[in-house]
Amino acid sequence: MQAQKVQTQKLDIAAMPVAAEADDGMRVDIFDSMAPLEAEWRALERDDFTSLHQSYDWCAAWVETFRYPLALIRGSVDGRTAFILPLEIIRTHGIRRAEFIGARHSNINTGLFSGEFLETAESGLSASQQAEIAQALRGRADLMVLRNVPLEWRGRKSPLAAMPAVENQNHAFQLPFLGAFEATLKQVNAKRRRKKFKHQTRILNDKGGYEYVIAAPDQRDALLDLFFRQKAVRFEAAGLPDVFQDAPTQTVLHRLLELRSEERSYAALEMHALRLKGEHEGHIPAVAALSRKGDHVICQFASIDETLVPEASPGELLFWLMIERLHREDAALFDFGIGDQTYKRSWCPMETTQHDLILPVSGVGHAAAFAQRGMTRTKAAIKANRQLYGLIQRLRARRGSSDAPVEEAEKD
Known part of the structure; x- marks a missing residue:
C-alpha cells in the first residue's frame, strides 16, 4: 500500500x-x-x-x-x-x-x-x-x-x-542482525536467551498458551489505546509524568499508524502484542510499537501489564518474537531506542x-x-x-508506589 x-x-x-x-x-x-x-x-x-x-x-x-x-x-x-x-x-x-x-x-x-x-x-x-x-x-x-x-x-x-x-x-542501544537468527543470538549469550525463552513459553503454555499479534488495520488503534492505558499506569507507579497523555501526541501517533509502504519497506508505526489464551483468554500483557525504514527497525515504545503472568516476563518474550520474525524480513538492525535499561543491555551488544x-x-x-x-x-x-541515578529513580518510585518499577525514565 x-x-x-x-x-x-x-x-x-x-x-x-x-x-x-x-x-x-x-x-x-x-x-x-x-x-x-x-x-x-x-x-x-x-x-x-x-x-x-x-x-x-x-x-x-x-x-x-x-x-x-x-x-x-x-x-x-x-x-x-x-x-x-x-x-x-x-x-x-x-x-x-x-x-x-x-x-x-x-x-x-x-x-x-x-x-x-x-x-x-x-x-x-x-x-x-x-x-x-x-x-x-x-x-x-x-x-x-x-x-x-x-x-x-x-x-x-x-x-x-x-x-x-x-x-x-541518554545513549541508544541496538542489536545488529548477523544473517541467521542463531548467529545474532550469539552476540547476547544464545544459550541463556534460549533457556529463558523456553522457560517463558512453558509458563504460558501451562496457563493455556499465547499468540503473537501483529495488529491488522482494524486492530491498530485499539492496541495503541491499550498502550496509552498501560503506560499511564507504569508512569504513575514510577512517579513520572506521562509523556503520552496529551491529546495532540495521541492524535499524531494514531495518524502514524496509517503511514506505510511495502514497496519502500516503510512503516511509521506498527503495533505488536502478546495475547494470552486459555485461563486468561484475550488478556494482553505486553504491547510494542515498531517503526521501519529500509533495513532499520526501531522500537518506538513498549508497555507491560503486570497484573497477570509477570513471572513469564511477557515484554521480553514479545521482543524475542519480534526479533525472530524480523530475521525473516531482511532487517539488518533492531534499535531499542534511547534510554539505559537493563533489558536493553541484555539484548544489545551495540551502544550508540x-x-x-x-x-x-x-x-x-x-x-x-x-x-x-x-x-x-x-x-x-x-x-x-x-548509584546516584538509582537513588533518584527509587525516590521517584516512592512518590508513586512502594513497589513501583524504577526503569521508566527513558528520555529525561
Missing part, C-alpha cells in the same frame, strides 16, 4: 527570505512549509543514513497535528540539494528554539543529506555554512538545538559532527552515543545555549553515576 500523503499548508515561496551564499559556494535557503520541498525531501530520505524521524511522511504527521511554525533549512551546491534540516520553532520561557520536527518523541535524528555531500563533506558543515544557517534563522529563532544526533551512523560520519556539541544524557548540537542565533540565544549545555552535562553526569 502506498504511504498516505498528509496535506501541508502551502505558502508563497517568493515571500521567504533566502540566505546569502557561503564562501565555499553553499547556498542556504529557508522555507516555512513542507510542500515545496517534497520531491527532493523524498529523494534524500531514501538513503539508509537518514533517520525515519526525518522522513517526509513522519514529519508531515507531526506538523499537521501540532502546527508549530516551520523553519526548513535547505543547503544546495550548484543547484543540487546537499541537505535539508526539517526544523520547527518551539517557544518556551520566552526562548525560541529551532528543533527537529517531533523531536520530543524521536529516538535518533540525522537530518537529510545527499550521498554526494556525505562522501565529500569529510570535515562536516564548515564554519561559514553554519554561519549561513544561523543567518537564515535570524528573526525566527534564538538558537538551533538538534537533539539525539549520532556523530557517526551506519558506518558514516555525520556532516553535523562539526557543530558545537554536548553529549546527550548521541549528541545535542547547539547553534546560537541571537544574543539571548547565546545565553540560552550556555544554559542548555550546562543542563545536558549535568543530566549526563547524573546518569553516568549509577
